[in-house]
Amino acid sequence: MLAQQRQSAILDLIRQRGGVRVSHLVSRFGVSDMTIRRDLDVLVERGLVDKVHGGATLAGPGSADEPGFAAKSIRQQTEKRAIAERAAALVEPGMAIALSAGTTTAALATLLADVRGLTVVTNSIPVADALYQNPRADQTVVLTGGIRTPSDALTGPVAEAAISSLNVDLLFLGVHGMSPRTGFTTPNLLEAAVNRALTEASRRLVVLADHTKWETTGIATIAPLDAADLLITDSGLPPEARAQVREQVGELIVAEV
Known part of the structure; x- marks a missing residue:
């Protein structure tokens, strides 16, 4: 050839x-x-x-472009793993948590196998699969159901209805982009609606976003930056961006890479 x-x-x-x-x-x-x-x-x-x-x-990619899960999974693997490890430290036995769709949340799911008495609500097929690969008798996984998107998220009215009846301690939210002007965003309108429902069902919002998400914008806003109680990112985020984040987000954790 x-x-x-x-x-x-x-x-x-x-x-x-x-x-x-x-x-x-x-x-x-x-x-x-x-x-x-x-x-x-x-x-x-x-x-x-x-x-x-x-x-x-x-x-x-434009603001409505949505890469598939496989495409996103090969990006910033080291950064995502470091972020996931810092996020896993927040999860305690007996908690009810939610994980949105995303490759960083999928990385987090692989680290939760040893947490006792955990209940995980998710609209992500890869997240649910990661948890099922390491089953525990004392672990509950709630997969919302719904319409599947290119990023393997389950969306639509079925997913939103399932989430609306639940209350969780922490939401770990993966995002497509973040900026002071547009907040946390996604390229998928249906996914944005489900992520907003997850946010409303959660007592505390933890956003997981590597440094490449800064000043990247998806078509739909999930929440403004100041809605996040905690943002976990990696050391590739520039100092000026960190300063802007600290002005709006409740707490910033930078995972060293």
């Missing part, structure tokens, strides 16, 4: 999946890691894809 043909095939795969790993492309096309990285560099130069750690995603 000629390089141009391979690059076209790689682009088609990224468009289908939202993102791909270098290791998958190496296996699929039977070429070296360096060859694939050169192919991705060509696509980046053409403005068609963005390189991320370990792979590539489609370039230039």
